[in-house]
Structure formats: C-alpha cells, structure tokens
C-alpha cells in the first residue's frame with residue numbers, strides 16, 4: 001500500500017474489514033443485516049462489493065467477497081490490505097466443510113499477522129455443527145489467533161455480539177455497552193402476551209402480571225413508559241404487535257435508546273412474519289424469532 005494512502009487511513013480512522021467464505025455462506029446477508037436490521041435475500045456476489053459504515057467515529061470499509069470458485073483468487077489481495085478478516089462458514093452445510101478448510105488455509109499467511117474471526121452462520125437451522133467441531137474441522141488450532149462465533153444472518157442471532165468482537169479487533173476500541181435489557185415481551189394486537197425472553201427470572205410473577213395488565217388496560221393509550229419499583233418498562237407498538245422491555249433503573253439506560261432497540265425488534269418481526277398483515281399469527285414462529293433475536297438486546 002502506498003505511503004500516502006496508509007497515512008490517510010491511520011489519520012482518518014478508516015479501517016478495512018474483509019469478509020471471505022464459500023459461495024452461499026451468507027456473507028452478503030450479513031452485510032445487509034448490519035445495514036437494515038433485518039433479513040433480506042440477495043443474488044450471489046460477482047467479484048466483490050464494498051460497503052462503507054460509520055460506527056462510533058470510525059469509518060469501516062467492508063469488502064464483501066464473492067465466494068464462487070472464479071472469484072476466490074481475489075480474496076488474498078483484499079485480505080492482505082485489511083486490518084481484520086472474517087471467514088464465514090455455513091455451519092449447516094457439513095458436506096462443504098473440507099472445501100471451506102482448503103480455501104481458508106490458502107489465506108493462512110494473512111492470519112499469521114492479523115486476527116481471524118470465523119463466523120459460523122445459519123445457527124437458526126438444525127442440526128448445525130457445534131463450535132468445537134468447526135474449530136477441529138477447519139484446523140484452527142494451528143493458527144496463532146482465531147475466534148469462532150455462532151450467528152444467524154436470517155434471525156439476527158448473535159449479530160451484535162459478533163459485531164462488537166469484530167469492531168474491537170478492527171479498531172482496538174470497545175463499542176459502547178449494548179442495551180442490557182432485563183426482559184422482553186411481545187404481545188399481539190389484542191394485548192395478549194405471545195412470548196417473553198429474559199436473562200433472569202424477572203418476567204415471572206408480579207412484574208410480568210403488572211406489565212400484562214397494563215398493556216391490556218391501556219392498549220390504545222399513548223403511554224410508553226411505566227415505572228415499577230426499580231424497573232422501567234418501555235413499550236412500543238408496530239402495525240400488528242406490541243413489545244415491552246424491562247430495564248433496571250440503576251443501569252442508567254436512555255429509554256429513547258431502549259425504544260429504538262425495541263422498534264428494531266418489532267420491525268424485524270413484522271418483516272419476517274408477512275402473514276401478520278392478513279391477521280394470521282403463528283405464535284411458535286414469533287417465539288422462535290424472539291428467542292434468536294433476543295441475544296442482541298439482553
């Protein structure tokens with residue numbers, strides 16, 4: 001890389017992230033989930049495609065590499081000039097693991113000098129390979145440093161956690177703490193709770209009944225916050241659903257930020273459940289989608 005462009009990158013806080021992996025691993029789906037907050041279908045990437053994101057003052061140039069055989073020769077050049085490389089693997093496609101290993105090891109010289117993050121994608125499907133199995137099959141223990149993280153670029157499972165790790169490897173800075181929500185509940189149009197997710201037993205007993213009865217009684221009111229004891233409960237409505245988040249007063253979370261997080265979740269659920277538009281509800285589907293996406297909020 002030329003001196004001037006190297007210096008420009010250091011001084012403008014510009015970082016390059018490259019995402020490689022076999023065709024159909026889900027690389028472009030990941031990039032678009034990061035941009036849109038939900039799943040979208042894409043055509044295969046021809047060659048490579050660059051996307052730029054600005055995250056907490058750092059400009060990230062994300063190079064999404066085409067995974068088809070014809071484009072794999074392009075990976076090494078891009079990986080060499082990146083600060084961090086992601087290798088994505090379809091954790092459901094066991095029959096392609098050895099092909100993935102061979103392609104990953106063609107980049108091994110790159111990983112002697114810079115961090116490798118392996119994203120084990122499609123963790124919404126069953127049965128997926130466990131992380132230990134992926135480490136074994138890709139022979140990762142022979143590399144000086146690596147990290148393997150499970151994600152689903154369809155449901156959003158693990159996306160925030162993975163991005164926080166990637167951001168740290170890329171910039172050496174921690175992303176500001178995520179929401180730290182205590183519990184999240186989704187209700188239907190009539191205010192009937194469909195499903196909850198929490199990282200403690202917080203949604204059992206009194207607090208949950210209080211939230212549910214509040215939603216039932218004031219479903220059409222404009223009220224979007226409630227204080228109960230040490231907790232703040234934030235409500236948000238979408239076209240066909242209503243969501244609530246329980247926050248701990250002591251955590252000092254900006255309720256506006258919590259509302260934004262809740263809104264993103266509801267938009268994702270509405271987008272993934274088009275049947276809601278014709279007044280059909282599949283509670284099990286919503287339950288699964290919430291359990292996967294909740295990893296981004298809790």
Ligand SMILES: Nc1nc2c(ncn2[C@@H]2O[C@H](COP(=O)(O)OP(=O)(O)OP(=O)(O)O)[C@@H](O)[C@H]2O)c(=O)[nH]1
Pocket residue numbers: 021022023024025026027028029030040041042043044045046065066067068121122123124125151152153154155
């Ligand atoms: N079930 C499931 N499907 C996924 C997931 N991520 C991506 N897919 C699907 O996998 C297929 C390939 O996704 P892409 O993002 O186009 O794959 P890619 O790695 O960019 O492929 P190339 O551009 O050819 O290298 C699409 O049909 C996606 O809908 C996931 O997490 N779960």
Ligand SMILES: [Mg+2]
Pocket residue numbers: 027028029043044045064065066067
């Ligand atoms: Mg692609």
